[in-house]
Amino acid sequence: MTARRCALPALLALALLASGCGGSGGDSVATTAPAQQSKPQVIVETSSDGFNPAKVFREAAPGVVTIRSIFENGAAEGSGFVLDTDGRLVTNAHVVTEESGATRKVAKAVYVEFPDRNVVSAKVVGFDPFADVALLEVEPGGLHLHPLTLGNDSELVVGQPVAAIGSPFGEQHSLSVGVISATDRSVRSLTQFEIEGAIQTDASINPGNSGGPLLDAEADVVGINQQIDTESGSNSGVGFAIPISAVKRSVAQLAADGKAEYAYIGVTTQSLYPQLADKLGLSADYGGLLSEVVSGGPADEAGLRGGDVILSVDGHKILRPEDLARAIFPLRPGDEVHLKILRDGAEKDVTVTLGKRPDRVPEG
Numbered sequence: 001m002t003a004r005r006c007a008l009p010a011l012l013a014l015a016l017l018a019s020g021c022g023g024s025g026g027d028s029v030a031t032t033a034p035a036q037q038s039k040p041q042v043i044v045e046t047s048s049d050g051f052n053p054a055k056v057f058r059e060a061a062p063g064v065v066t067i068r069s070i071f072e073n074g075a076a077e078g079s080g081f082v083l084d085t086d087g088r089l090v091t092n093a094h095v096v097t098e099e100s101g102a103t104r105k106v107a108k109a110v111y112v113e114f115p116d117r118n119v120v121s122a123k124v125v126g127f128d129p130f131a132d133v134a135l136l137e138v139e140p141g142g143l144h145l146h147p148l149t150l151g152n153d154s155e156l157v158v159g160q161p162v163a164a165i166g167s168p169f170g171e172q173h174s175l176s177v178g179v180i181s182a183t184d185r186s187v188r189s190l191t192q193f194e195i196e197g198a199i200q201t202d203a204s205i206n207p208g209n210s211g212g213p214l215l216d217a218e219a220d221v222v223g224i225n226q227q228i229d230t231e232s233g234s235n236s237g238v239g240f241a242i243p244i245s246a247v248k249r250s251v252a253q254l255a256a257d258g259k260a261e262y263a264y265i266g267v268t269t270q271s272l273y274p275q276l277a278d279k280l281g282l283s284a285d286y287g288g289l290l291s292e293v294v295s296g297g298p299a300d301e302a303g304l305r306g307g308d309v310i311l312s313v314d315g316h317k318i319l320r321p322e323d324l325a326r327a328i329f330p331l332r333p334g335d336e337v338h339l340k341i342l343r344d345g346a347e348k349d350v351t352v353t354l355g356k357r358p359d360r361v362p363e364g
Contacts, residue, residue, distance in 0.1 A: 051161035051217045057175045059219035062115055062146035064212060065089060066167045067122070067136070069096045069107035079166035079212030080112070080136065081221065082147045083251070087140035090251060091211030092226055092242075093127035094190055096134050103359070104129055104190065112138055115173060126258035129190035130357065131242060132226055133250040133260075134211075148213060151220030153243040156183050156199065164203045164225050164239075166212030178203030186322055187227060187240045192360050193262075196326050197243045199223045205239030214241040223247070249330070263331040264357035266297020271321045272309055284342050287311045288318040302352040309342040328354065 063082040067089075069075060078095030082088075089112065097104040110122045120138050127134040160180045168174055182200040189195045201214065205225050214223040223241030253260040269288035277285045287309040293300050310318050313327040314337055331337065333356040341348050 051177075053163055053175060053177045056163045056215050056217065056219045057165065060148055060163075060213065060215050060221075061165055061173055061175075062144075063148040064115070064165045064173065066113040066172050067091050067095055067211060068111045068113070070109040070111075071098050071107050076107075077167065077170060077208055078210040079208065079225070081211075081213045082145050083135075084147050085140060085145045087138045087143070087145065088125070088255070089122065089136040089138065090224065090247065091134050091136060092224060093129055093132045093134040095211045096124050096136070097127055097129075097190075099190070110136065112136065113172070114143060116144060118143060126254035126260070128250040128254060128260035129359075130193055130260065130262055131195060131246050131250040132189050133224065133242065133247055133254070135251055135254040148215075149218075149220045150244055150248060151216055151218070151222045153183075153197070153199065153222050153245050156180055156216075156222060158182060161217060162201055162203055162222065163215045164201070164205055164209060164212060164241075165215065166205075166209035166225060168204070168206035168208040170208055176204035181238070184322070185240060193357065194322075194325065195226075195242055195246065196322055196329060197246060198226070199241040199243055201239050201241060203239060209239075221247075246329075261333055262357040263328050263333050263335060263354040264297070265299050265324070265328055265337070265352060265354055266294035267299045267304065267310075267324075268292035269310065269318075269321055269324055282309060282342065283345055284309055284311060286317065286319050287342065288321065288324045298352050298355045302350055304339075304341070304350060304352070305343075307343075310339055311342055311347065312340045314338050333357075 065080050067078050067080045076095060078091055080089045080091030083090050096107050096110050106124045110124060111119055112122045113119045122136040122138045125135040125137050158180055162180055163175060163177045165175050178201050180199060181202050185198040185200050186194040186196055187198040205228050209225045212225050213221040214225055216222050222244050224247055225241050228239045250260050268291050270291050272287045272289045274285040290306050290308045293304050293306055312318060316327055318324055331354055333354055335354050337352050339350045341350055
């Protein structure tokens with residue numbers, strides 16, 4: 001979700017803190033008037049399954065913050081949440097960075113507004129463009145910090161109720177509720193690589209919600225609201241959140257090194273289904289058919305070539321196109337993976353030493 005920006009001279013940076021100009025949103029930009037200070041707006045819904053939105057809001061809202069970033073030619077606004085009492089916070093990378101050529105640059109200044117209206121400057125510890133996650137840090141002295149509990153996205157089910165808290169269109173501490181519409185989605189990151197395992201929800205997510213928490217019935221964070229699928233720039237019932245498992249991995253690396261690295265195998269695959277296998281005369285009816293092997297990449301170095309079919313990675317079958325990426329995701333550059341492939345009608349074992357994922361998907 002591209003952060004919504006408004007052009008501001010540098011001398012008006014302080015005015016931004018009062019007006020709430022800007023906002024994080026979808027790829028389409030929505031224009032709104034400057035937000036005014038207002039009381040928290042709460043949408044309360046009841047249900048018979050034990051989900052209590054008012055309780056979720058009461059427990060989580062004190063840990064949700066509004067983030068405003070100042071750039072060379074404008075500003076952006078998004079949401080975030082408190083990670084711990086040491087002053088660390090989490091948001092989307094696109095809220096505090098902007099793209100400049102082939103690289104992303106951190107904002108000139110980042111300010112965090114807490115629920116009690118305290119506004120302080122924040123340091124960007126690091127950002128991960130592959131997962132669209134940024135780790136911020138503020139001086140904790142004098143602040144009431146309310147850390148949110150990080151949950152578990154591995155057992156989420158379609159239909160499960162969830163809540164989103166953030167600052168859509170500058171309306172701070174707004175709550176929206178809905179359900180998980182789908183799991184295991186693939187969404188575009190700030191690079192051309194995909195974020196796997198994303199959560200789709202119909203909870204209302206709009207410009208300004210970026211970086212805010214997606215919460216379960218226990219007020220545990222199960223994802224970070226990241227983007228919407230829209231043609232108007234406003235919510236259309238299809239929002240996506242980065243799964244908390246990916247956020248945890250990213251934050252751990254950012255806290256240790258200020259950057260995040262991902263393993264890379266260097267192939268493009270397509271799903272092999274029975275009809276395609278018959279057409280190609282292949283004996284397998286599942287696997288990842290290699291449509292491209294990046295020249296000089298790890299797979300190329302290991303001898304893989306277009307037309308090979310990856311049947312399994314470290315013993316785990318490749319049944320869907322995203323299965324290969326998900327098998328590689330938790331690994332690190334330099335790790336080895338053991339593939340079983342199908343080539344010319346015969347199965348073969350291949351070991352690949354993974355490389356470091358490049359900033360962009362290599363062309364051709």
